[in-house]
Amino acid sequence: MLSSRSLLFSRNKVLTIDTMNPKVKNVEYAVRGPIVQRAVQIEKELREGVKKPFTEVIKANIGDAHAMGQKPITFFRQVLALCSYPELLNDNMFPEDAKSRARHILQACGGSSMGAYSASQGIDCVRQDVARYIERRDGGVPCDPDNVYLTTGASDGIVTMLKLLVCGEGASKTGVMISIPQYPLYSAALAELGAVQVNYYLNEEKCWSMDLRELERSLAEARKHCNPKALCIINPGNPTGQVQSRQCIEDVIRFAAKERLFLMADEVYQDNVYAEGCQFHSFKKVLFELGPQYSNTVELASFHSTSKCYMGECGFRGGYMEVINMDPEVKAQLTKLVSVRLCPPVPGQALMDLVVNSPQPGEPSYTTFMKERTATLSLLAEKAKLTEEILNTVPGITCNPVQGAMYSFPNISLPQKAIKDAKALGQAPDMFYCMKMLEETGICLVPGSGFGQKDGTYHFRMTILPPTDKLKILLAKVNEFHQKFTQQYS
Amino acid sequence: MLSSRSLLFSRNKVLTIDTMNPKVKNVEYAVRGPIVQRAVQIEKELREGVKKPFTEVIKANIGDAHAMGQKPITFFRQVLALCSYPELLNDNMFPEDAKSRARHILQACGGSSMGAYSASQGIDCVRQDVARYIERRDGGVPCDPDNVYLTTGASDGIVTMLKLLVCGEGASKTGVMISIPQYPLYSAALAELGAVQVNYYLNEEKCWSMDLRELERSLAEARKHCNPKALCIINPGNPTGQVQSRQCIEDVIRFAAKERLFLMADEVYQDNVYAEGCQFHSFKKVLFELGPQYSNTVELASFHSTSKCYMGECGFRGGYMEVINMDPEVKAQLTKLVSVRLCPPVPGQALMDLVVNSPQPGEPSYTTFMKERTATLSLLAEKAKLTEEILNTVPGITCNPVQGAMYSFPNISLPQKAIKDAKALGQAPDMFYCMKMLEETGICLVPGSGFGQKDGTYHFRMTILPPTDKLKILLAKVNEFHQKFTQQYS
Numbered sequence: 001m002l003s004s005r006s007l008l009f010s011r012n013k014v015l016t017i018d019t020m021n022p023k024v025k026n027v028e029y030a031v032r033g034p035i036v037q038r039a040v041q042i043e044k045e046l047r048e049g050v051k052k053p054f055t056e057v058i059k060a061n062i063g064d065a066h067a068m069g070q071k072p073i074t075f076f077r078q079v080l081a082l083c084s085y086p087e088l089l090n091d092n093m094f095p096e097d098a099k100s101r102a103r104h105i106l107q108a109c110g111g112s113s114m115g116a117y118s119a120s121q122g123i124d125c126v127r128q129d130v131a132r133y134i135e136r137r138d139g140g141v142p143c144d145p146d147n148v149y150l151t152t153g154a155s156d157g158i159v160t161m162l163k164l165l166v167c168g169e170g171a172s173k174t175g176v177m178i179s180i181p182q183y184p185l186y187s188a189a190l191a192e193l194g195a196v197q198v199n200y201y202l203n204e205e206k207c208w209s210m211d212l213r214e215l216e217r218s219l220a221e222a223r224k225h226c227n228p229k230a231l232c233i234i235n236p237g238n239p240t241g242q243v244q245s246r247q248c249i250e251d252v253i254r255f256a257a258k259e260r261l262f263l264m265a266d267e268v269y270q271d272n273v274y275a276e277g278c279q280f281h282s283f284k285k286v287l288f289e290l291g292p293q294y295s296n297t298v299e300l301a302s303f304h305s306t307s308k309c310y311m312g313e314c315g316f317r318g319g320y321m322e323v324i325n326m327d328p329e330v331k332a333q334l335t336k337l338v339s340v341r342l343c344p345p346v347p348g349q350a351l352m353d354l355v356v357n358s359p360q361p362g363e364p365s366y367t368t369f370m371k372e373r374t375a376t377l378s379l380l381a382e383k384a385k386l387t388e389e390i391l392n393t394v395p396g397i398t399c400n401p402v403q404g405a406m407y408s409f410p411n412i413s414l415p416q417k418a419i420k421d422a423k424a425l426g427q428a429p430d431m432f433y434c435m436k437m438l439e440e441t442g443i444c445l446v447p448g449s450g451f452g453q454k455d456g457t458y459h460f461r462m463t464i465l466p467p468t469d470k471l472k473i474l475l476a477k478v479n480e481f482h483q484k485f486t487q488q489y490s
Numbered sequence: 491m492l493s494s495r496s497l498l499f500s501r502n503k504v505l506t507i508d509t510m511n512p513k514v515k516n517v518e519y520a521v522r523g524p525i526v527q528r529a530v531q532i533e534k535e536l537r538e539g540v541k542k543p544f545t546e547v548i549k550a551n552i553g554d555a556h557a558m559g560q561k562p563i564t565f566f567r568q569v570l571a572l573c574s575y576p577e578l579l580n581d582n583m584f585p586e587d588a589k590s591r592a593r594h595i596l597q598a599c600g601g602s603s604m605g606a607y608s609a610s611q612g613i614d615c616v617r618q619d620v621a622r623y624i625e626r627r628d629g630g631v632p633c634d635p636d637n638v639y640l641t642t643g644a645s646d647g648i649v650t651m652l653k654l655l656v657c658g659e660g661a662s663k664t665g666v667m668i669s670i671p672q673y674p675l676y677s678a679a680l681a682e683l684g685a686v687q688v689n690y691y692l693n694e695e696k697c698w699s700m701d702l703r704e705l706e707r708s709l710a711e712a713r714k715h716c717n718p719k720a721l722c723i724i725n726p727g728n729p730t731g732q733v734q735s736r737q738c739i740e741d742v743i744r745f746a747a748k749e750r751l752f753l754m755a756d757e758v759y760q761d762n763v764y765a766e767g768c769q770f771h772s773f774k775k776v777l778f779e780l781g782p783q784y785s786n787t788v789e790l791a792s793f794h795s796t797s798k799c800y801m802g803e804c805g806f807r808g809g810y811m812e813v814i815n816m817d818p819e820v821k822a823q824l825t826k827l828v829s830v831r832l833c834p835p836v837p838g839q840a841l842m843d844l845v846v847n848s849p850q851p852g853e854p855s856y857t858t859f860m861k862e863r864t865a866t867l868s869l870l871a872e873k874a875k876l877t878e879e880i881l882n883t884v885p886g887i888t889c890n891p892v893q894g895a896m897y898s899f900p901n902i903s904l905p906q907k908a909i910k911d912a913k914a915l916g917q918a919p920d921m922f923y924c925m926k927m928l929e930e931t932g933i934c935l936v937p938g939s940g941f942g943q944k945d946g947t948y949h950f951r952m953t954i955l956p957p958t959d960k961l962k963i964l965l966a967k968v969n970e971f972h973q974k975f976t977q978q979y980s
Binding site: 013015016017022024029064071077080085088093117118159165185192297325327329330341342344346 | 502503504507509510512513514515517518521522530552554555557558559560562567568570571572574575578581599600601604605606607608609610642643645646649653654655656657674675678679682720751787789801802803804806807816817819823826829830831832833834835836837838
């Protein structure tokens with residue numbers, strides 16, 4: 001069964017680069033790609049005393065709030081400690097509302113322990129709390145807890161939904177429309193599943209908005225060679241930091257209804273909205289406001305997570321998805337599919353519960369909770385503004401407002417000579433640029449090519465998460481580096 | 491692209507049972523299948539006051555220790571509470587060794603928080619601790635932390651390895667050899683990946699041992715229609731509870747070497763060995779004892795978990811895998827693949843660290859830890875013996891010794907009339923039997939057909955986890971039910 005070539009090169013191994021799953025080989029994930037690996041290596045070199053033009057690596061490559069110094073919400077961690085070691089319920093050091101939340105979660109766990117498996121769809125009472133949260137968020141639009149699935153971070157939910165959708169071969173292979181620039185989980189999952197990635201471009205000139213004509217172009221193009229079944233939207237945007245307008249969301253829903261596309265709304269940054277005049281509109285709310293013609297038909301899955309917003313609890317891998325108008329037979333299949341992995345991590349489920357069931361006015365932890373939440377979100381808003389302002393002062397860098405999420409995705413002009421040199425090395429020009437920046441300044445960014453961008457344009461993604469003083473240093477270094485780089489290659 | 495049939499039946503939905511991924515439809519997972527769904531329903535009916543011939547459902551369908559009343563290890567939960575809410579490090583209620591373990595874990599987390607993403611392969615220091623644990627377990631056989639990947643439970647590791655291995659179409663489609671009876675994660679993952687499931691039968695007459703001639707038969711058969719690349723072993727066995735002998739493991743390794751098969755050793759029950767004369771031998775240790783001809787060539791992945799053994803912390807979804815002799819290019823692909831999901835849950839990683847780095851003699855928590863650990867394992871050994879003994883008194887039930895793991899998998903004789911009635915209902919006869927038992931006694935078992943068994947034989951899987959008094963009631967009820975059932979259908 002093996003080709004003579006792979007036999008020759010297999011060095012007697014069963015599993016080699018030639019015999020392994022080619023779909024896995026096609027997977028790319030820039031957020032933790034070669035540039036980040038080099039950054040880790042440089043950190044090690046610095047520890048070993050190697051001299052560099054800098055003393056520390058500043059990682060602005062990933063939305064990892066706690067790693068950048070953001071502190072956890074006290075209330076959440078108190079409840080998690082209580083759930084981990086319920087003997088603490090007898091201790092006077094914890095406020096009553098933390099204790100009652102812990103009891104609420106523990107009574108729903110098998111044997112009152114986070115160590116028991118939960119139902120595969122997630123703990124019942126957590127799904128009920130999620131449903132009530134969604135109803136409040138969406139001004140009373142009803143939410144059935146049976147439509148809520150707890151997940152291992154949002155990534156897990158997104159991959160699970162794609163698994164259900166993807167099938168076929170040749171011209172009937174499933175196509176999935178994703179924005180360009182995109183968050184590379186999407187391209188990676190589609191590569192692994194062997195689906196067709198159908199690109200639609202966000203409009204950089206109009207602050208990365210979605211453009212109906214571009215969606216139509218992309219879909220028409222795709223229909224020539226595959227079967228497009230789903231449309232993915234990330235709002236607020238990753239890596240592009242925009243917040244889509246209500247009008248735009250309406251347009252997208254009407255488009256999906258007309259073209260019979262399953263909508264996947266990645267809304268993990270729903271609390272990360274900073275710009276004046278911008279507001280988060282959930283796809284579900286807009287869908288229901290468009291009336292029964294839409295709310296009874298358009299299929300939608302929306303995703304949320306404990307990793308972003310004001311809590312930034314990435315390590316717990318908590319999340320949920322809500323499915324709307326899903327065919328009951330398909331839902332049964334979804335429930336079966338998630339049962340194979342037994343259950344999402346229970347501490348992450350507990351945390352998700354706290355996010356959707358946070359301290360209320362009158363409860364002892366309310367004031368501290370609100371103070372911490374507001375402080376984090378204000379600081380993020382301040383850093384979003386700062387990032388945009390400073391980057392736009394750099395000749396050759398143009399940066400859209402960071403309306404939401406945690407990233408800026410500025411456009412960078414690269415000299416022709418740099419582009420040529422990069423191509424000679426077989427590197428994307430912005431990878432060449434970011435790699436040089438890392439080696440010279442210790443700043444770790446992700447090149448725009450890792451997210452996708454219009455041909456001939458170049459970008460990088462930079463998180464706004466570093467502490468303000470460090471962010472200022474980082475932006476000053478980017479400024480300096482960009483000018484030096486431009487000069488050097490002009 | 492849609493067939494006229496699916497258009498007709500699609501009720502205007504994009505995603506229907508006809509348009510969804512057919513591989514997902516092929517997935518089956520009996521451990522949480524129809525019988526468990528019915529059990530949940532019955533529990534609800536009982537709560538609502540529906541009269542039944544019993545007052546509670548006893549779930550012996552899943553290895554979920556805490557749900558069955560097993561208590562968590564105090565030390566582990568103290569450290570997890572400290573890691574969740576590090577302010578507790580200033581509290582005098584925690585022993586020093588718990589505090590030092592918490593500091594050890596937290597200093598390795600970004601921003602000293604479990605809320606930061608870890609490296610995708612897992613936290614460095616945890617992987618180092620795992621490596622030292624493996625070295626101690628295997629009498630000094632070296633373990634490189636670079637070969638250790640932390641996972642979201644063992645299931646995640648197993649699926650990830652299968653993803654790397656599976657490819658091809660038609661006669662060159664990857665085949666994966668799994669034991670029958672098997673743990674249905676394997677069949678489910680193979681169905682989802684579209685691989686060929688290659689069955690080899692365990693020898694029930696010889697206490698579910700592996701038989702070299704059966705492996706040869708199975709492989710020869712498979713080679714006629716697919717490309718068998720991997721051989722999976724579960725030891726101690728799930729659902730069959732056997733512990734493989736050293737000789738058997740040697741034979742399997744020699745077989746894999748000769749036939750060029752990648753070995754996957756599911757060793758999550760490595761501390762669950764009860765029967766006298768039985769001992770756990772890791773595949774890695776035996777591989778290295780066979781000498782360099784084997785230890786330098788045979789590719790092996792072995793899996794462990796926080797969910798079983800004496801800790802039973804299923805809800806945390808902690809685990810690791812060690813890969814041996816993996817091609818470096820493939821390893822790079824593996825590292826890339828796991829990076830897409832960012833990282834395993836950090837609380838689960840912390841727990842894995844505690845399992846491999848438990849209190850040592852002289853440390854303040856040692857005595858309590860050992861007392862708790864020993865008590866749990868002794869109780870399991872007692873219940874294993876009890877289960878085997880009582881089941882073997884029932885006419886028509888034959889049960890192999892429960893040498894290890896957490897399950898008995900007795901053989902049940904079913905009357906011809908019951909088999910006929912089941913078939914008329916389109917049910918597997920042992921499903922028919924288990925469903926009747928559930929309705930009449932409230933006992934929830936999993937039919938043997940969910941794990942696979944020799945044609946014409948029937949079994950069920952029953953965990954030994956219920957508390958001793960409840961286990962005795964359960965076994966008495968099984969006895970009574972089986973006799974009644976046999977009479978009724980004779």
